[in-house]
Amino acid sequence: MIRTNPELATYIQSLWALEGSQILKEDFDPKEVIIEQDRRYGKVHLIREGIAKCYISDENGKEFIQEFLGEGMEFGELEVFDNYTTICSVESITALKTYALPHSTYHKLLDTDPKFNKLIMKALANKIRFKAPRHSYQHSYPIEDNLIRLKKLFPEFTEVISKKDIANYIGITPRSLNRALKELKEKSDFF
Amino acid sequence: MIRTNPELATYIQSLWALEGSQILKEDFDPKEVIIEQDRRYGKVHLIREGIAKCYISDENGKEFIQEFLGEGMEFGELEVFDNYTTICSVESITALKTYALPHSTYHKLLDTDPKFNKLIMKALANKIRFKAPRHSYQHSYPIEDNLIRLKKLFPEFTEVISKKDIANYIGITPRSLNRALKELKEKSDFF
DNA sequence: TACCTAAAAGGACATTTGTCCTCCTTGAAA
DNA sequence: TTTCAAGGAGGACAAATGTCCTTTTAGGTA
Numbered sequence: 001m002i003r004t005n006p007e008l009a010t011y012i013q014s015l016w017a018l019e020g021s022q023i024l025k026e027d028f029d030p031k032e033v034i035i036e037q038d039r040r041y042g043k044v045h046l047i048r049e050g051i052a053k054c055y056i057s058d059e060n061g062k063e064f065i066q067e068f069l070g071e072g073m074e075f076g077e078l079e080v081f082d083n084y085t086t087i088c089s090v091e092s093i094t095a096l097k098t099y100a101l102p103h104s105t106y107h108k109l110l111d112t113d114p115k116f117n118k119l120i121m122k123a124l125a126n127k128i129r130f131k132a133p134r135h136s137y138q139h140s141y142p143i144e145d146n147l148i149r150l151k152k153l154f155p156e157f158t159e160v161i162s163k164k165d166i167a168n169y170i171g172i173t174p175r176s177l178n179r180a181l182k183e184l185k186e187k188s189d190f191f
Numbered sequence: 192m193i194r195t196n197p198e199l200a201t202y203i204q205s206l207w208a209l210e211g212s213q214i215l216k217e218d219f220d221p222k223e224v225i226i227e228q229d230r231r232y233g234k235v236h237l238i239r240e241g242i243a244k245c246y247i248s249d250e251n252g253k254e255f256i257q258e259f260l261g262e263g264m265e266f267g268e269l270e271v272f273d274n275y276t277t278i279c280s281v282e283s284i285t286a287l288k289t290y291a292l293p294h295s296t297y298h299k300l301l302d303t304d305p306k307f308n309k310l311i312m313k314a315l316a317n318k319i320r321f322k323a324p325r326h327s328y329q330h331s332y333p334i335e336d337n338l339i340r341l342k343k344l345f346p347e348f349t350e351v352i353s354k355k356d357i358a359n360y361i362g363i364t365p366r367s368l369n370r371a372l373k374e375l376k377e378k379s380d381f382f
Numbered sequence: 383t384a385c386c387t388a389a390a391a392g393g394a395c396a397t398t399t400g401t402c403c404t405c406c407t408t409g410a411a412a
Numbered sequence: 413t414t415t416c417a418a419g420g421a422g423g424a425c426a427a428a429t430g431t432c433c434t435t436t437t438a439g440g441t442a
Contacts, residue, residue, distance in 0.1 A: 078319055176428085
């Protein structure tokens with residue numbers, strides 16, 4: 001549920017430590033909006049520590065959470081290739097520490113560092129792999145099944161992440177989430 | 192709705208034309224299952240001509256269509272980086288012509304051809320960009336709004352793609368699709 | 383302690399969507 | 413022409429989910 005990429009995290013750390021690497025460290029408080037939908041930014045972030053949410057909001061203010069990002073996950077990277085605007089907002093949930101790579105640095109690394117290139121390629125492929133089944137699963141199974149699945153994947157999710165965010169992640173209202181949770185509590189002692 | 196990537200299509204064509212390129216042309220009939228979910232394959236396909244659907248099916252046989260793929264779109268590429276199994280099945284809708292690149296060739300191109308590398312990078316990023324809003328939009332808007340949106344994007348979609356596939360694309364049942372279409376016909380002359 | 387605010391829980395009802403059928407249409411095959 | 417099968421359309425009802433509230437809980441602050 002909270003996605004990570006340890007391999008990339010380790011590698012970026014080693015790049016950062018190099019002389020003149022142009023990779024900066026940045027820190028954020030909880031609940032800071034770090035990037036906002038439909039804008040342009042000049043750098044890519046890679047999480048060193050903490051958890052963030054990546055979400056799309058519509059004109060009615062509804063949020064739909066795409067992913068929870070943990071260590072080693074990057075954001076702001078989709079806009080580096082073309083001059084597009086961002087599709088998601090990213091907001092820290094806990095205190096968040098990132099590496100920030102200016103676009104120029106990111107491009108230079110892609111062009112000159114084959115290992116970096118391959119790791120980014122993999123990271124992109126994994127984002128696709130992850131997104132695909134998530135939404136279809138949520139469509140074709142009852143909410144309760146989705147919750148059981150989340151609980152197995154990440155047992156403490158109800159402690160770390162607010163109910164509202166969980167609901168937005170599954171794509172339902174908090175009311176429906178509550179109903180499902182109550183049902184599950186009555187049926188079993190798993191929750 | 193039917194995704195394409197003209198830039199990549201053009202470039203692959205030029206690569207194919209090179210001496211000893213190791214890129215093969217393959218042809219398929221309509222309704223052929225070209226790759227099946229949860230398996231391994233040794234090559235990446237890139238569509239020269241025709242339309243295919245990429246879908247996930249669950250144990251109850253429900254299909255959830257991820258994308259309709261047109262010229263220049265690739266499939267089977269997510270598994271090239273790690274030794275994962277496929278997450279989607281791909282089935283031709285019309286007669287389909289592809290370029291087939293063995294994994295070894297694909298890797299070699301990524302490593303030695305910067306332009307190819309960048310085009311693939313972009314293609315991956317665009318798949319992510321495309322997937323993200325699609326599912327959230329479908330959650331937060333009524334079916335009718337989704338249909339109007341599709342119609343604007345691709346007016347002849349009802350002719351080319353079967354009702355069942357459209358329903359599976361939106362993530363609803365054919366019954367609900369019919370209901371929504373009927374409503375729309377009564378309300379306006381757009382449909 | 384008392385007060386305030388935001389998150390969480392849940393009642394009552396409306397709406398949407400799914401399920402399970404049946405019927406109709408159309409085009410290919412006998 | 414008749415037959416058959418598959419896709420499309422839609423009625424009737426059931427189930428899931430959303431909307432709009434009110435109430436409860438918990439944590440921070442005066």
